[in-house]
Amino acid sequence: MKQFIIIGNSAAGIACAEAIRQRDKESKIVVISDEDYPSYCRCLISYYLAGDVKEDKILYRPESFYKENNIELLLNKKVSRVDPKKNHIICEDKTQLSYDSLLIATGSTPKFPQMSGIKKRGVFGFRTIKDTKEIEGLLPVTKTACVLGGGLIGLKAAYALSKRKIEVKVIVKSKQVLSQMLDFEAASMLQKKLQENGIEIILGQDAAEVIGNGDIKAVKLDSGKAIGASLIIVGKGVEPNIDLIKDTEIKFNEGVIANNFLQTNIPNIYTAGDVCESFDMTQGKHTVNALWPVAIEQGKIAGCNIAGDNLNYDGSLAMNSIEFFGLPFISLGIYRTQAGDSSFEELKLMDPKINLYKKLILKDNVLIGAILVGDIKQSGIFLRLIRERIKVSSLKDRLLQENFGYPDIIDLIKEEKEKIYV
Amino acid sequence: MSIEKKSIDIATQEMLKKAQDESIKTAWDRLELQEPQCGFGQLGVCCTVCAMGPCRIDPFGEGAQVGVCGANADTIAARNLARKIAVGASAHSDHGRDVAHTLALVCEGHAHDYGILDVEKMKTLAQEFGIDISKSKEQIAKELSKKLLEEFGKQEGELVFCKRAPKKRQAMWRKLGITPRGIDREVVELLHTTTMGVDNDYKNIITTGMRCALSDGWGGSMIATDVQDIILGAPVPVRGKVNLGVLKENYVNIVVHGHEPVLSEMAVKASHDPELIKLAKEKGAEGINLAGICCTANEVLMRHGIPVAGNFLQQELAIITGAVEVMMVDVQCIMPALQEVASCFHTKLITTSPKARFPGVAHIEFQPENAYEVAKQIIKAGVENFSNRNKERVNIPKQEMDLVAGFTKEVVFQILGGRYRATYKPLNEAIISGRLRGLAGVVGCNNPKQTHDYFHTTLVKELIKHDVLVLQTGCSAIACAKQGLLVPEAAKEYAGKGLQEICEAVGIPPVLHLGSCVDNSRILTAASHIIEEGGLGEDLADIPAAGCAPEWMSEKAITIGFYFVASGVYTVFGASPFATLGSNNLTNYLTKDLEGIVGGRFEFCDDPLKMAELMISHIDKKRKALNLKPVMY
């Protein structure tokens, strides 16, 4: 009987386990997690902190899931090393487990910038439920907080704190928020919305030092200005957890490198999720796209292949969806081009009065990226156009219309899985 | 839907069963096929005015909120409603024109079959037009008919009958600029405002609409009523019978259906023609039985006690009894379905008006000049058709009910005042003293969307229970008559104590039948007399009264509603609301704001007991405002 080990109990890990179980009822599956918590919806922790979601709704799969699917779950166990030659993993507590196939879905960890005071009590990353509960514990004695970083994590944390009536200031090094997801125009609309709702954004400045004896008192910026705060949340990006393979022959770059079957260079070792560096179909090169739906898709395909299938993974792409105070933002693929680069074509629609912004980026008449603000209902169609690399030359004057939709692309689609039109 | 839910009238239920058994489709079946009806249409937010459309407003806010031209829901709904007012006014006023034209023909000697039957009324009318009544009868008639026809083409000034309204009401109309100037002019102007790119202000559209409605109520309809009284005779209280049971198995049954009594009067006359009766007997019948449907039935009922076979929704059912030889129709409320239904039997459908034809159906054109001849021709066709009747398929429901009809304003004078002092005083005193709580006008059509006759009868019973004297016209009156409410005996069974006392003292039913739908103008005139008599305020809006069209369907009902509201009456419309609900602004304007502007407003209600509650509460409010004593019982 085969034994499959999945390191990671979140999106990629669960998707993989389910995919294997669908095809293979016999083999043993062991899921190992270094967290002391059943599988939960990581993306919901900001909603949980905000008070929008109760703890019982944060589980990704019910506790019965493992038993029902005959999966052994090992919590609170960190894998320190993978040994590809011996086909076994070694945990921190010295236990060893053998595998026929392995999935590395160890996710990533928040990056903490180098600065004095960053290790003080009261400075948190915002990734785990543990982080969230610790932050929550401090809220009753917190009046002001600082969020370092204007990325998704940072802004979501800021929203949550603001909802809990904490005065929050977001320190952003770049000239805009969400520089990894939005262009300047869209980011400006978001900044306006956030500021209108009491979240202060400080742009173009970086934190230089955390000040305080014992408890935090303030954050000093590189400009010299000090912002009073007793709680700091760091949202300055994440780095894939690749320590466990660093000294092995498994190839890695920023993340663990995956081929188009989601295998590493070792055939029986697969990788998926935030730790995985896969081919990005819009960028044309390998990158890490640390996004929930990407992790699910990768985990699924990895699981199918572990169970014996030979599914090809077309590649990942950036796909983000958030909403703040009633204004939704969606960003797909390549959302910003270099000024003056004529190989890209941009189609834009902007109506600031109603907070409407749509930007589509095409290359060789194929959609490779989009930003949608306000009216996001067609984002699924745009995502499809990107993924299936559909030539949109005949659609250019339709793409930005309010009533653009599925019927416009119906003749351009090669084959439809679910057919409903007779 | 079960047959019991379709109508409370047993005769109707029986015929619906027969239709079902014989696979004949009726209005109820056609309604089922139409359901669910278009939500945009129901809400009044579908606009088909111009070729840039058709446009619709998304009532849920996601889709288009304006048409191509930029009109929003308020404008679209108001324009749609205005067009309906114009059409309703056109129907009534055109009828009035035909009648006035007939009078002119009589004066010129071209319509020998008619005459001036009510000379007194003619003189009274002539005085209103400033004609010297010391002249000869013929001379007065001639001048009067000229002046009446002029009312239609007038461009400036005021319609003469507006002067019947209390001074305060006239002043209000003048101030609002809604005194009607000319009958045809108001319709044209209203239609003009509704075309693409004219009036976008829903309030202004309604104002123009009210003026057009007034040109019907105090114009076209009133002319129809009064001239009909002149040339056909004014009604007096008369006993009659109502419901499908009036059709007789051993007689030639002729049903007259439509609206203009210039035709049905001749039919009545022709049905007594000895030659035709002889012919009928030769064919094996015992005689000729004339019965009516809809308003023309009410007209001949009011004047001759002719039996009424049924109201609007029973028109097909009369044919379905299998016992109708001829159904002669003129204009309005005639279902195109009659052609199909008649073809299932031996029944001959005959159209008579050049304005109302059916493709392929026999047409014998009726003109006032050859009125009696044509009527005879049609009745003869019926007599000759008697032998084609399939006796196996005949099933006439036994239900027929007595009723008393024929109440006009003059009659009310006479009855309530006594012969020597014809006056409204007793009526006013009854209201002032509290023996009568007030008055209610319950009028209007039938609609298969509601249980047939249920709303009319439930509402009227509730009103008379609370000592409200009910005045009725049209299909509503027929509905209540069928349930036995239009006889004096009904007072004892259904009326409150105060109303009972009056009915007993005077010998009237608690529910008074005033005639056809154009005879709603009788209510306006009566109300004016009530104010004139004194003690109940100075304006029509002061009278403790309310109106209701519980089962309405026709555009004419909308116009009637508007002329009542514009005359200061609180008017409730039943279960099918106006198609205005897609515009909150317009709906609020009609149901709230108008009261502060014209003293009357609309109310939409879909439950008859609630309707009664609303009307009674309004009547009580008016009583309080007049500082009247509390209701006696």
Added chain:
Amino acid sequence: MKQLYYDVKKCLGCKSCEITCSVAHSLTGELFKAINEEILSLPRKKVLSSQGKNYPVSCRHCKDPKCVDACMAAALVFDQAKGMVMHDETRCVGCWMCVMACPYGAVRPNIKAKIPVRCDKCKDKDEPACVKACPTGAIVWQEEILIEK
């Protein structure tokens, strides 16, 4: 399992299905009241046009639903027994991942209600409301059939 199919030749684009769908999913379930509810119910299907043809677009309850994969709150699940994608409103946070993931654009966000608007085959009724509402019978409700393109 019954599914909704659309005869494009018969679709007139009148949008009666949309208005009926809104009403069917409103609080009061009656047209005249539904239009005045505080949070307006949005139609679960939208009729869109292209090249002179009209297509009602609504959730197809895919066997391998992309929206279920994308849902980061596990609010969407494919129910094998019912043959449809089920949405648990109590878990939904209105993140709009499902809107982003649907390859048919069949899910729309109701920003005010913070709920994705998606067809649920009128699961609490005998048949979807749109079927009866279509005046030309373009909406067909029947057991799954295989359609050749």
